Amino acid sequence: MAQRQRAGGAVGEGRDQRDQRGRGRRGWRRWQLWLWVGLALVALAGCGQEEGATETRPATTQAAPAITPREADVPTLYPTFTPVAARATPTQAMPATPTAGPSLDFSQIAVEFRYRIPALGLDRRLEGTIGAEVTVVDETTGLAAILQNQTGTMLELQQSLPELELEPLPADCDRCVAFSYELPLDGASDEGWLRDPVMLASVENYTTLALGAHFPPGTVVGLRRSATPYDVAHSLALTADGALWRWLATAPEVAEPAAAATVSPNLAATAAAVPLDALEESYVVDCTGVAVETLRLRPEEGEARDVHIRCPAFSLPTTLLPLYVQVDALLQETVAEQGLPRPPLEIPLATLLDYQRGDGSRLTLLLDGTARATDPAGDVFTSTVGASQVVSLTTSLHESGALAPGVEAYAAGEAANVMLVRGPEGMMEVAWDGGAPAGLEAGLEELDQLLAEIAGV
Numbered sequence: 001m002a003q004r005q006r007a008g009g010a011v012g013e014g015r016d017q018r019d020q021r022g023r024g025r026r027g028w029r030r031w032q033l034w035l036w037v038g039l040a041l042v043a044l045a046g047c048g049q050e051e052g053a054t055e056t057r058p059a060t061t062q063a064a065p066a067i068t069p070r071e072a073d074v075p076t077l078y079p080t081f082t083p084v085a086a087r088a089t090p091t092q093a094m095p096a097t098p099t100a101g102p103s104l105d106f107s108q109i110a111v112e113f114r115y116r117i118p119a120l121g122l123d124r125r126l127e128g129t130i131g132a133e134v135t136v137v138d139e140t141t142g143l144a145a146i147l148q149n150q151t152g153t154m155l156e157l158q159q160s161l162p163e164l165e166l167e168p169l170p171a172d173c174d175r176c177v178a179f180s181y182e183l184p185l186d187g188a189s190d191e192g193w194l195r196d197p198v199m200l201a202s203v204e205n206y207t208t209l210a211l212g213a214h215f216p217p218g219t220v221v222g223l224r225r226s227a228t229p230y231d232v233a234h235s236l237a238l239t240a241d242g243a244l245w246r247w248l249a250t251a252p253e254v255a256e257p258a259a260a261a262t263v264s265p266n267l268a269a270t271a272a273a274v275p276l277d278a279l280e281e282s283y284v285v286d287c288t289g290v291a292v293e294t295l296r297l298r299p300e301e302g303e304a305r306d307v308h309i310r311c312p313a314f315s316l317p318t319t320l321l322p323l324y325v326q327v328d329a330l331l332q333e334t335v336a337e338q339g340l341p342r343p344p345l346e347i348p349l350a351t352l353l354d355y356q357r358g359d360g361s362r363l364t365l366l367l368d369g370t371a372r373a374t375d376p377a378g379d380v381f382t383s384t385v386g387a388s389q390v391v392s393l394t395t396s397l398h399e400s401g402a403l404a405p406g407v408e409a410y411a412a413g414e415a416a417n418v419m420l421v422r423g424p425e426g427m428m429e430v431a432w433d434g435g436a437p438a439g440l441e442a443g444l445e446e447l448d449q450l451l452a453e454i455a456g457v
Contacts, residue, residue: 106131111157113181115194115203117254118174120237120245121217124207128154130185136210140217145210153206158183164199166192175254179203195252201232204249208233212306213294216245219304221271222296223327229289230342231335236327237296238267246334264330270323271297276305278319283426285407287311295324313349314407317426318394321367325350348372351422352394355447358416358433361457363447365390373455381455393446397421400439403428 111128123139134150137143147153161181169176169192177200180191194200205227208214213224215237222237233249243257244264260267274297293309309315312324328349347354350367357363360376365385373381397403398421405428410418415431419440422428430437436444451457 104130107133108185110185111154111161111181111183113157113161113179113203115207116178117176118178119216119254120175120214120247122214124211124214126207128157136207138207138211138214140214143211147210157181158186160199161190162186162188164190164194164196166190167195169193173253175256177252193252197232197250200252201227201249204233213296215296219296220268220298221323221327222294223324223331224294225291225331226293228291230340231291233291234331234335236331236334238264238271242268244330246331248334264326267323267326267330270326272299274323275319278424279305279307279317280425281306282308283310283312283315283317283320284308285311285314285427287314295320295327313345313347313351314420314427316422317424318352318422319424321350321352321422325367347420351420352390353397353422353447354420356418357448357451359457361451361455363451363454365394371450371454373451373457375455375457379455383454385450393443394421394423397440397443398423398428400443402437402439403430 106129108130109127110130112126114123114125116123121140124136125139126134126136128134128150132149132151132154134147134153136145136147161183164181166179169178173193177194178191179194179199180189182189194203208224208226213222213235215222215224215235216239218240219237220240222235224235225231225233227233227249235245235247235249237245238260239245239257242260244260244267245254245257247254276297276299287310290311293312295307295309296304297307298304307320309324312328316324347364348366351364352367353363353365355363360374362372362374364372366372369384369387369390371383371385373383375381397419403419403421403423405426407420407427407429409415409431410420410429416433417436418429418431420427420429430440
């Protein structure tokens, strides 16, 4: 299914002249470990992205995000394809004849593995043939994907699986990752508890690319994020029975679920208030160093809806922002201290309006009514604005006719004045030099008054 993407310029590359701030390099103690994990992670993921695929269903395809963060000078850790040395595909010995060479059954299975987390209802298996055709099946949902020309994946599996150490599964551990594999041509097989973080991340990523993100049966709200230079892939799911699951792709054992009524009592109600019929399939802006995300929403009646997200601070509409802010906060503890320190966002995730004036002043209004004003000297002042005033102001600006969808002008950073306003269809912008565009007069007067009241400019 083709995805409609909200247009947006590359954020974080063209704004250096306006607001770049020097930041030292951080996280060097972890970066060598993460480089090892990141490079090894591609054993499956890279091959699956680069080689052709024919699928029995429209599998989720995810473009790798750009990996040069503007905010900080850090090493590139996002997985990229690592070539492997070729080796001969094992075949059965055939009697020689003077007129014909050995025959080869390209449909013969050469690699099999099964990957399960019973508590999450996760049960996925892979079969690969001598002819480099890989079939990935979700035993829970019945979905399947057939991938052609997966030579690299087959070679990586044949090399890495025999070296994998699987421990005995703990008794009655339905939250542990159960893994089994078989190499029929080599006569090798094993099963047990998968604890290797590289293989865990690789298997999760490869099966997700083929079949889409996995969420437990009965999920009401789910979010899966791919790996970035700062975090491993991670997921959240709220199920209909009130269990809140949070887990990392590299975790050999998923943590016990929390009671959503205690941790986030408003999450289900916030999700139920989202107008599913008004949502687009994708909200995507080309930011750097960010995850590819899948948000799943399931109404009380009807089929689940998946929304693909990239760079939520610059792409999400007002209809999704309150829910996403809650989910993001619930995931912060799960991903804390997992990778390199993440640089500050260029604008806060909960931004409803961002106004940058030609004299260097700036005003940002957030979802909770917080107003952050910056004077030309860079001093920051914080205040609050009533919810009704924020709604009235953003609505009038959105309806002025002066705004255009996307953030291209903001990203370019060439205009003296620029304004971002989040609306029901996503982020919109207007940029200008000299006189303001028609329709903005009343809104700009109110914004300038707020800057004067909060920051004295």
